[in-house]
Amino acid sequence: MSDTQLAWVVWAVLLPLGGIVVNLVVGRRLGEKGIGAVASLAAGGSFVLSGLLALALLQHPEGGIYRLATWFNLGSLTVDWSFRVDTLSVTMMLVVSGVGTLIHIYSIGYMHADVRHNGDPQRFRRFFIYLNLFVAAMLLLVSANNFLVLFVGWEGVGLCSYLLIGFWFEKGEGGLGNARAAKKAFIVNRVGDFGLLIAIFLMIGAFGTLDFDGVFAQAAQAAPALLVAITLFMLLGVTGKSAQLPLFVWLPDAMAGPTPVSALIHAATMVTAGVYLVARSQALFLPVPQAQAAVTWVGGLTALFAATIALGQYDIKKVLAYSTISQLGFMVAAVGMGAAVAGIFHLVTHAFFKALLFLAAGSVILGLEHGHEHAGEGHDPFDPQDMRQMGGLRKRMPLTFAVYLVGALALAGVAPLAGFFSKDEILVAASERFPVVFGLLLAAAFLTAFYMGRQLILVFFGEPRSKAAHHAGESRPLVTMPLVVLAVFSALGGALNLPGLHSLEHWLEHSLVGVKEGHFVWAVALGSLAVALLGLGLAWLVYGRRAPTEQDALARPLGPLYRAFERKWWVDEFYRLVLLRPLGWLAQVLAGPVDLGLINSLGDGLGQGSQLSANWLRKLQNGLVRSYALVVMVGVVAMFAYLLWVR
Amino acid sequence: MTITYYLALSVILFALGAVGVLVRRNAIVIFMSLELMFNAANLVFVAYAAYYQLINSQLFVFFVMTVAAAEVAVGLALMVAIFRTKHSIDVDQMSALKG
Amino acid sequence: MALGSVILFAVLALVVVGSALGMLFSRNAVYAALFLVLNFATVALLYLILGAPFIALTQITVYAGAIMILFLFVIMLLGAEKLPDTARSGRQRWVAALVALVFLAEVGLYVAYRGSNLAGMPALTADFGSPVAVGLALFEQYQLPFEITSVILLSALVGAILLTRQEKQRS
Numbered sequence: 001m002s003d004t005q006l007a008w009v010v011w012a013v014l015l016p017l018g019g020i021v022v023n024l025v026v027g028r029r030l031g032e033k034g035i036g037a038v039a040s041l042a043a044g045g046s047f048v049l050s051g052l053l054a055l056a057l058l059q060h061p062e063g064g065i066y067r068l069a070t071w072f073n074l075g076s077l078t079v080d081w082s083f084r085v086d087t088l089s090v091t092m093m094l095v096v097s098g099v100g101t102l103i104h105i106y107s108i109g110y111m112h113a114d115v116r117h118n119g120d121p122q123r124f125r126r127f128f129i130y131l132n133l134f135v136a137a138m139l140l141l142v143s144a145n146n147f148l149v150l151f152v153g154w155e156g157v158g159l160c161s162y163l164l165i166g167f168w169f170e171k172g173e174g175g176l177g178n179a180r181a182a183k184k185a186f187i188v189n190r191v192g193d194f195g196l197l198i199a200i201f202l203m204i205g206a207f208g209t210l211d212f213d214g215v216f217a218q219a220a221q222a223a224p225a226l227l228v229a230i231t232l233f234m235l236l237g238v239t240g241k242s243a244q245l246p247l248f249v250w251l252p253d254a255m256a257g258p259t260p261v262s263a264l265i266h267a268a269t270m271v272t273a274g275v276y277l278v279a280r281s282q283a284l285f286l287p288v289p290q291a292q293a294a295v296t297w298v299g300g301l302t303a304l305f306a307a308t309i310a311l312g313q314y315d316i317k318k319v320l321a322y323s324t325i326s327q328l329g330f331m332v333a334a335v336g337m338g339a340a341v342a343g344i345f346h347l348v349t350h351a352f353f354k355a356l357l358f359l360a361a362g363s364v365i366l367g368l369e370h371g372h373e374h375a376g377e378g379h380d381p382f383d384p385q386d387m388r389q390m391g392g393l394r395k396r397m398p399l400t401f402a403v404y405l406v407g408a409l410a411l412a413g414v415a416p417l418a419g420f421f422s423k424d425e426i427l428v429a430a431s432e433r434f435p436v437v438f439g440l441l442l443a444a445a446f447l448t449a450f451y452m453g454r455q456l457i458l459v460f461f462g463e464p465r466s467k468a469a470h471h472a473g474e475s476r477p478l479v480t481m482p483l484v485v486l487a488v489f490s491a492l493g494g495a496l497n498l499p500g501l502h503s504l505e506h507w508l509e510h511s512l513v514g515v516k517e518g519h520f521v522w523a524v525a526l527g528s529l530a531v532a533l534l535g536l537g538l539a540w541l542v543y544g545r546r547a548p549t550e551q552d553a554l555a556r557p558l559g560p561l562y563r564a565f566e567r568k569w570w571v572d573e574f575y576r577l578v579l580l581r582p583l584g585w586l587a588q589v590l591a592g593p594v595d596l597g598l599i600n601s602l603g604d605g606l607g608q609g610s611q612l613s614a615n616w617l618r619k620l621q622n623g624l625v626r627s628y629a630l631v632v633m634v635g636v637v638a639m640f641a642y643l644l645w646v647r
Numbered sequence: 648m649t650i651t652y653y654l655a656l657s658v659i660l661f662a663l664g665a666v667g668v669l670v671r672r673n674a675i676v677i678f679m680s681l682e683l684m685f686n687a688a689n690l691v692f693v694a695y696a697a698y699y700q701l702i703n704s705q706l707f708v709f710f711v712m713t714v715a716a717a718e719v720a721v722g723l724a725l726m727v728a729i730f731r732t733k734h735s736i737d738v739d740q741m742s743a744l745k746g
Numbered sequence: 747m748a749l750g751s752v753i754l755f756a757v758l759a760l761v762v763v764g765s766a767l768g769m770l771f772s773r774n775a776v777y778a779a780l781f782l783v784l785n786f787a788t789v790a791l792l793y794l795i796l797g798a799p800f801i802a803l804t805q806i807t808v809y810a811g812a813i814m815i816l817f818l819f820v821i822m823l824l825g826a827e828k829l830p831d832t833a834r835s836g837r838q839r840w841v842a843a844l845v846a847l848v849f850l851a852e853v854g855l856y857v858a859y860r861g862s863n864l865a866g867m868p869a870l871t872a873d874f875g876s877p878v879a880v881g882l883a884l885f886e887q888y889q890l891p892f893e894i895t896s897v898i899l900l901s902a903l904v905g906a907i908l909l910t911r912q913e914k915q916r917s
Binding site for chain 3: 662664682716
């Protein structure tokens with residue numbers, strides 16, 4: 001590839017930043033349409049550039065590296081602002097900028113209503129600035145050519161996530177709920193980032209470089225114990241960013257952000273950064289099966305664990321959030337067991353259908369808010385995200401229902417929609433290397449189908465259970481148009497890597513190491529399809545046939561187990577007890593006796609001491625010239641005495 | 648007759664000058680004591696000039712004298728200026744910089 | 747011969763120290779100035795003995811003459827020959843005396859310690875320290891310092907004028 005072509009990657013990263021600048025400088029005069037157009041065009045421009053890069057890669061699949069500048073030299077360590085153009089990074093860039101652009105367009109319509117609903121239209125511009133910043137940071141993350149530039153993007157997306165979760169920071173439970181959720185996301189991610197930082201430090205120490213090629217080339221000869229340490233610390237970073245056990249707790253709370261944010265950041269792109277990292281670093285994981293097993297187990301357990309919680313949620317976005325965690329578990333398990341292509345494949349299809357589901361859920365929420373106002377209950381407390389308040393929206397929002405159905409079926413893994421193929425590949429890989437994890441994932445797939453069936457029924461079928469639902473109406477075309485596009489992708493995304501063709505695999509094998517020829521196993525495919533249909537059917541049996549009550553239909557038969565689902569297995573409570581309490585107590589001790597008592601009195605003592613000594617010393621400064629002269633004379637005599645003494 | 652006598656005389660003169668600076672309150676007398684100390688130093692120069700047969704040493708006396716003349720001119724002008732504002736040349740009265 | 751010079755030195759030294767003490771203890775600044783003139787003149791005699799006739803004459807004309815006249819002039823001008831008694835620092839006197847004594851003792855110790863190195867004074871040639879010799883050295887070796895001295899004197903002149911100038915009433 002020529003240098004001019006490689007330079008496009010830099011422009012792709014810089015374009016959203018340019019959008020920010022434009023919106024910052026003249027955004028106030030552009031109006032909402034103008035702001036949205038600028039931001040969407042910036043993201044769309046990145047998508048076009050990514051597409052051009054992909055076209056160029058078709059000619060030269062080996063890709064290339066674009067070195068923009070040297071960042072710093074530290075001893076023998078040199079870190080460059082360098083970008084990597086290969087099939088993996090361009091695939092990620094396409095997903096990020098493509099889904100990102102659609103969500104930008106959707107947000108123009110969604111935020112128009114949202115800023116008015118929340119009573120601050122001035123924040124419209126801010127939202128798009130954050131969104132563009134996110135796209136830029138994410139593109140930097142996936143196009144970086146060394147771990148430090150990747151880390152810059154990694155932190156950048158974390159920052160945007162924080163800013164956007166807390167977008168309505170004065171809202172939420174007790175006026176603090178959203179701010180608290182943002183803080184939680186940031187702090188939990190910090191724990192993960194700490195792991196990634198340690199991994200980076202270990203790499204500097206062991207390999208003396210952070211460039212991907214340099215690190216991976218030396219990985220084969222490195223001591224296994226070192227690689228295990230690096231990969232496990234990296235895994236900690238992955239569990240933070242990609243919301244895996246045990247650091248997943250921030251993602252459900254992150255739903256406090258506006259719905260497009262949940263779709264873009266907390267479903268389609270940012271949370272997949274961990275998956276991308278492991279896929280990119282396959283060369284580090286492949287020589288150490290223990291680390292691979294750890295990653296796989298984390299993914300498998302998370303997949304099942306989150307799926308059970310999703311069963312017990314009533315908030316439409318919370319269900320999707322736990323579903324996201326669960327699906328991320330699938331991806332992490334896939335990249336963990338070395339099936340990186342399957343993991344990336346699922347990442348791509350998941351980006352389509354989960355973004356679709358979130359955006360459609362946003363459309364539902366808009367419809368309900370609209371219906372709520374229309375019903376004349378303008379200021380009553382009302383939660384437009386509670387599925388118990390919905391029902392029967394099929395007829396009132398037909399387009400939303402149609403795309404939601406596509407997304408839900410794709411997520412459930414019904415053939416021939418996208419989710420079926422990608423999930424199937426993961427299951428095949430798992431059945432070959434990790435039978436137990438295969439069982440976990442199969443159970444998670446079953447639960448996925450079940451809770452999506454439950455959600456479909458609760459939201460769209462039956463009779464409206466509130467006035468708001470009764471008066472709900474279809475959203476504007478600006479909102480539904482991206483949904484249709486995403487629905488098409490969700491339906492046809494499986495074509496990317498059809499069995500027998502393996503086009504994605506042949507595409508990615510230029511940049512991923514250890515790609516094995518994938519194959520199609522009829523037994524697994526039919527089994528997973530059967531499981532999906534079984535889950536949906538069971539959901540129909542449980543929820544579809546009778547009118548839902550306040551209590552969930554599963555609550556009685558499952559008893560305390562369902563209570564555990566509903567209460568999210570008490571993970572938050574457990575963390576509060578085990579981590580937050582002792583830390584709070586420690587902070588109290590440090591703040592009270594140690595800081596106020598010891599350190600503060602130390603400072604006070606120093607101040608008083610210098611005041612006292614100053615009071616005493618100022619007597620020397622008596623203004624009498626002769627006594628100064630006397631002091632000088634005494635000094636002369638003393639010096640003379642010293643000279644006599646040493647001679 | 649050794650140079651030691653001259654050195655001893657010079658030191659005594661110097662010490663007396665120093666005592667004058669330290670004990671007298673009259674700024675003009677303090678200046679005079681200062682001149683006495685210069686004089687003591689000059690005496691040593693001249694004595695060593697004779698001892699080492701070196702004319703250079705005498706020239707230093709010449710320079711000291713000119714600088715002392717300059718110093719006296721400025722110093723006495725200062726005295727006059729101070730006397731105009733404070734109506735006294737008692738150095739103990741000049742203690743505005745008291746801490 | 748040697749005895750004669752020792753006696754001469756002793757007499758002159760007595761006058762020098764005595765006039766210095768007189769200056770130190772005279773309450774009247776005018777007396778103090780006159781004692782200082784005596785002192786300078788006596789030291790000038792010592793310079794003559796030490797073979798420095800040019801310096802001796804400069805001492806008398808510049809020091810004992812010009813500078814001391816300046817002193818007396820200022821004393822007269824300010825009318826500051828006597829100060830009122832304000833014993834603000836009685837202790838200072840004794841401490842100063844003590845310090846001076848310690849200083850003397852130190853120098854004494856030093857001389858006693860190293861005095862053996864100091865040989866007798868050599869005999870001086872007739873033209874040593876003559877105005878001709880001094881002038882030649884001054885304008886051959888010390889030309890630049892000499893010129894700098896003139897600058898110093900000039901700036902002192904300007905400074906003195908500036909300091910004593912009466913501010914004109916700007917009414």
